Amino acid sequence: MGYDGALKAFDASAAKLPRIDLFLIHWPMPSEDRYVDTWKALVRLREDGRVGSIGVSNFSPDHLDRIVDATGVVPALNQIELHPHFQQRAARAAHERLGIVTQSWSPLGQGTLLTDPAIVAIAEAAGATPAQVILAWHVQAGLGVIPKASSRARIEENLAAEKVTLTAEQIAKIDAMDREDGRLGPNPDTL
Numbered sequence: 755m756g757y758d759g760a761l762k763a764f765d766a767s768a769a770k771l772p773r774i775d776l777f778l779i780h781w782p783m784p785s786e787d788r789y790v791d792t793w794k795a796l797v798r799l800r801e802d803g804r805v806g807s808i809g810v811s812n813f814s815p816d817h818l819d820r821i822v823d824a825t826g827v828v829p830a831l832n833q834i835e836l837h838p839h840f841q842q843r844a845a846r847a848a849h850e851r852l853g854i855v856t857q858s859w860s861p862l863g864q865g866t867l868l869t870d871p872a873i874v875a876i877a878e879a880a881g882a883t884p885a886q887v888i889l890a891w892h893v894q895a896g897l898g899v900i901p902k903a904s905s906r907a908r909i910e911e912n913l914a915a916e917k918v919t920l921t922a923e924q925i926a927k928i929d930a931m932d933r934e935d936g937r938l939g940p941n942p943d944t945l
């Protein structure tokens with residue numbers, strides 16, 4: 755966090771990687787109120803050609819408006835918690851207004867959704883696995899998706915979700931799984 759801190763953190767990452775395509779601010783940390791200066795550092799890194807794209811993670815629509823007003827630079831992407839139990843409709847509408855890609859973290863609900871009876875029934879009907887059904891739902895909604903899996907077999911299974919196409923009815927069933935209390939991770943607004 756902070757202008758100099760972010761430049762230093764970038765140098766530490768750049769020393770370990772041949773190239774950085776996308777660099778994100780992980781949390782807004784509104785209690786520290788330094789995310790605008792941090793964003794200015796990322797804008798400088800992009801202007802200097804040291805990174806391809808810059809974005810954020812866990813930013814609310816208010817945080818996004820503030821950094822865009824301060825710099826005129828819109829993040830390429832906002833990575834937020836998003837899965838069938840926590841669908842983030844207001845955030846997605848704000849991203850669409852600003853032209854920001856939404857990327858879903860914990861897209862499988864940290865694995866908790868894989869045994870949900872509605873998901874299992876759709877998987878059986880679609881000839882796919884529960885993980886593939888959930889990932890196909892993200893992809894068909896235009897969301898970027900970053901599932902975590904430990905084995906090669908699961909990573910391959912998850913990549914093959916690209917070939918699964920859900921019907922409008924199946925998508926509507928998953929859309930209806932959104933819950934008020936569906937958040938699994940911390941609330942970024944109050945950290």
Ligand SMILES: NC(=O)c1ccc[n+]([C@@H]2O[C@H](COP(=O)([O-])OP(=O)(O)OC[C@H]3O[C@@H](n4cnc5c(N)ncnc54)[C@H](OP(=O)(O)O)[C@@H]3O)[C@@H](O)[C@H]2O)c1
Nearest residue numbers: 811859860861862863864865885900901902903904905908
């Ligand atoms: N920006 C942020 O603040 C933020 C916060 C949290 C997470 N993230 C990122 O989001 C990514 C994913 O989130 P996550 O790990 O919390 O949750 P997730 O991807 O929703 O779920 C991961 C769980 O699902 C299991 N799984 C994955 N594919 C499977 C399959 N095909 N069949 C059965 N089980 C499967 C994994 O098991 P195994 O591992 O045992 O295979 C693991 O237990 C992570 O890479 C993380 O870096 C970002």
